[in-house]
Amino acid sequence: MPADGLYEILDERFRTGGCANGDSRLEVLYDGCRWAEGPLYLPAWRQLIWSDIPNDRILRWDEATGTVGVFRTPAGHSNGNTLDPRGRLVTCEQGNRRVTRTEPDGTVTVLADRYDGKRLNSPNDSVVRSDGTIWFSDPDFGITSDYEGHRAESEIGACNVYRIDPATQEVRLAADGFAGPNGVILSGDEKQLYVSDSRSARIHVFDIREDGTLSDGRVFAAARGDVHFDNIRFDDEGRLWAAALDDGVHCYDPDGTLIGRLRLPEPVSNIAFGGAKNNRLFITATTSLYSLMMSVTGAPRL
Numbered sequence: 001m002p003a004d005g006l007y008e009i010l011d012e013r014f015r016t017g018g019c020a021n022g023d024s025r026l027e028v029l030y031d032g033c034r035w036a037e038g039p040l041y042l043p044a045w046r047q048l049i050w051s052d053i054p055n056d057r058i059l060r061w062d063e064a065t066g067t068v069g070v071f072r073t074p075a076g077h078s079n080g081n082t083l084d085p086r087g088r089l090v091t092c093e094q095g096n097r098r099v100t101r102t103e104p105d106g107t108v109t110v111l112a113d114r115y116d117g118k119r120l121n122s123p124n125d126s127v128v129r130s131d132g133t134i135w136f137s138d139p140d141f142g143i144t145s146d147y148e149g150h151r152a153e154s155e156i157g158a159c160n161v162y163r164i165d166p167a168t169q170e171v172r173l174a175a176d177g178f179a180g181p182n183g184v185i186l187s188g189d190e191k192q193l194y195v196s197d198s199r200s201a202r203i204h205v206f207d208i209r210e211d212g213t214l215s216d217g218r219v220f221a222a223a224r225g226d227v228h229f230d231n232i233r234f235d236d237e238g239r240l241w242a243a244a245l246d247d248g249v250h251c252y253d254p255d256g257t258l259i260g261r262l263r264l265p266e267p268v269s270n271i272a273f274g275g276a277k278n279n280r281l282f283i284t285a286t287t288s289l290y291s292l293m294m295s296v297t298g299a300p301r302l
Helices: 012-016
Strands: 007-009 027-030 036-042 047-052 057-062 068-072 078-083 089-093 098-102 108-112 126-128 134-138 159-164 171-178 181-186 192-197 202-208 214-222 232-234 240-243 249-252 258-262 270-274 280-285 288-293
Touching: 007 012, 012 258, 027 057, 036 078, 036 089, 036 280, 036 288, 047 078, 047 270, 047 280, 078 126, 089 126, 089 134, 108 134, 108 159, 126 181, 134 181, 159 181, 171 192, 171 202, 171 214, 181 232, 214 240, 214 249, 232 270, 240 270
Parallel strands: 036 270
Antiparallel strands: 007 258, 027 288, 036 047, 047 057, 057 068, 078 089, 089 098, 098 108, 126 134, 134 159, 159 171, 181 192, 192 202, 202 214, 232 240, 240 249, 249 258, 270 280, 280 288
């Protein structure tokens, strides 16, 4: 894919900010998935893991050798993966309807599977603050059919964002009113939480109070046309990059302006920065895992 086909400049800030100065072609790292999501780069191992949801497995790509193997199967139809401040893997398991943590010895600890005594729908994505607070989205994507989980009725009857208190481990409602909450990410200073809502085609931002509760919810960006967002990530200049399914990868200036886009040959589900310098963008798109070495650097790792 030539450079002029890969990068779409919608605002000069996309050009002057160096967002279009990376590789001229996408690199295909793997293409044997059914629906790929949840990429996470593990710096200590120079590996990337990601979820192949319908195949109920987590795959692992090794940066040094380029080989791909199975990290975990069955995997609870896992979706989003992230790390906590101690480097432990936190996974949203759609099929098992829970959020888990993988301990250093490989055992799995359940962090959340119910709210107010009712089973969660199908946790999708999570983010962990430096103090251990976890926010996660809980749409119904994994219970609407047997393709990405197990068909079931929602016990909660709504699609919300929740918070796991690091001191009590209590699951608390953080924000409601979503049609299909999906990607969640913290601002660099950890004072704001961003949430993409796939079904309403919006990205919301909330201020975080000292006690971890959210306030002043507002729309950061609304998609153009028939576009829907999946997960979201920040670079170190405060620009927000959003997986936008059929519309590739969007790049938003900190003021909420859509300034550019990466075109992909398949619908894009998730993105993650990684690599030795944190300037390699990994992209899960339908059946494939792609990468793009960029002149943009991802937000600092915890």
